[in-house]
Amino acid sequence: MLSFNELLTFEYENEYESAYDLSVKRNFSIPKIYSANGDLSKRWYIYFSFRDPKNGKLERQTPFYGNANKYRTKEDRMSVLVTYRKVLLRLLGQGYSPYSDNIELHKSLNAKNTVGIIYDLPDNNTTPPSEKPKMTVKEGFDFAIKLKEKLVSINTKRDYESKIKNFLKWLSINHPEIKFISELNKKLVVEFLNDVLNRNSARTRNNYKTDLSSIFQVLVDNEIIEQNFIKKIPKLKSIPERNKTYSxxxxxxxxxxxxxxxxxxxxxxxxxxxxxxxxxxxxxxxxxxxxxxxxxxxxxxxxxxxxxxxxxxxxxxxxxxxxxxxxxxxxxxxxxxxxxxxxxxxxxxxxxxxxxxxxxxxxxxxxxxxxxxxxxxxxxxxxxxxxxxxxxxxxxxxxxxxxxxxxxxxxxxxxxxxxxxxxxxxxxxxxxxxxx
The missing domain is CATH 1.10.443.10 (Intergrase catalytic core)
Structure with missing residues (x-):
């Protein structure tokens, strides 16, 4: 007998659309996602109720966690749970019951490629399961700053915010077509740093490079972007400013x-x-x-x-x-x-x-x-x-x-x-x- 966890995990990995017959009386409640108010230190899961065939009452079932809690960002964790819930609704609509042997259902699902309508969920969790939610450039930077502020001084945070503000202003003027954080690349950042160099000094340009690299590393660590390409941008040689001693x-x-x-x-x-x-x-x-x-x-x-x-x-x-x-x-x-x-x-x-x-x-x-x-x-x-x-x-x-x-x-x-x-x-x- 396949367990509920085994069946749902398998169907998550081999997901396809299926029909949900609205005319059938539901023996289950609509699955919900528990997100702990966004607290990533707690476990997130799906929960639902199913009608007990013996007493006819809807009984709360064991929550399903899957692999969701291994993800370190709210966006990724929610995306996985939304997909799990979508698959669960399809399974429930096609006859899955936690009170019976589901081997025949499992064979049937593997033998067919049914395309249909997924039950229309009453909330706003409609993120496509195959895509990560896209962050705008500003949203990405705001996310990184929020994490950084726990680790750096107020002055350092202000430096980050000032440099990001200047970068966003430059981006809106020179590359208004760039909308999402994933669209940024090395060539574009080099162009910006060259503009900083032309208007200031090599030292200022290097400071921008250092601070932007620090912010980008947060985005990499949280799997929002794939790599910190700023690390590959060379540091320019600069003549340090030096205060002379007085006579x-x-x-x-x-x-x-x-x-x-x-x-x-x-x-x-x-x-x-x-x-x-x-x-x-x-x-x-x-x-x-x-x-x-x-x-x-x-x-x-x-x-x-x-x-x-x-x-x-x-x-x-x-x-x-x-x-x-x-x-x-x-x-x-x-x-x-x-x-x-x-x-x-x-x-x-x-x-x-x-x-x-x-x-x-x-x-x-x-x-x-x-x-x-x-x-x-x-x-x-x-x-x-x-x-x-x-x-x-x-x-x-x-x-x-x-x-x-x-x-x-x-x-x-x-x-x-x-x-x-x-x-x-x-x-x-x-x-x-x-x-x-």
């Missing part, structure tokens, strides 16, 4: 000028200079992040969720009495130390960058190569050269790693090379010996 005289002139003209900006710069924080890390600081007893600060760093650093005495003496401030207050706001500022941390960083340009760069006529990062480079260089006076290079770098917070010696050494912190001693005697 001793320029740095002192800037500090003296800000003491009179913008003390808040000066203290902001001192956190970058003395604590070696990045501008956005300073913008994240709240009053409660500073331990007044141990003179330490906790902050979210670039490559780690949370770091702790000491606050050097040189900086500590410039801080106001933090015990008088609201613990949840943002440390740096436009008009005071310790206050409310309801805007994204990226907007805070941009504000202080523009304020620095207006107050400092324009006044001292500094070039594009000088910025807030230049103070971090300047003071790391100072500390490293001071350590080198009494230590070997390895000892000096080991001590410096504790101060700067670099995650590895390799990362620190690359950073020191990039900012030209490592300079050799005078080699004049070597040059003289060459000519003697």
């Amino acid at each position: 001793q005289d320029t740095q002192e002139e800037i500090f003296c000028y800000l003491e009179e003209n913008d003390p808040i900006l000066l203290l902001y710069i001192k956190f970058i200079s003395y604590n070696f924080l990045r501008p956005i890390e300073v913008c994240r600081i709240k009053v409660k992040d500073i331990d007044t007893k141990n003179k330490t600060i906790r902050f979210k760093a670039k490559n780690s969720p949370l770091k702790t650093k000491i606050i050097p005495e040189l900086l500590w003496t410039d801080l106001p009495d933090l015990n008088k401030l609201d613990k949840d207050a943002i440390l740096f706001t436009p008009d005071k130390i310790g206050g409310t500022w309801n805007t994204m941390v990226g907007n805070r960083r941009d504000y202080f960058s523009k304020r620095f340009k207006r107050i400092v760069k324009d006044h001292f006529k500094l070039g594009i190569e000088y910025g807030l990062y230049s103070f971090r480079h300047t003071y790391i260089t100072k500390v490293y050269r001071a350590l080198m006076r009494d230590s070997s290079p390895f000892e000096a770098k080991s001590k410096l790693m504790l101060i700067t917070g670099h995650s590895s010696m390799t990362a620190l050494e690359k950073y020191l090379r990039d900012i030209d912190a490592e300079l050799p001693e005078d080699y004049s005697t070597m040059l003289k010996n060459v000519y003697e």
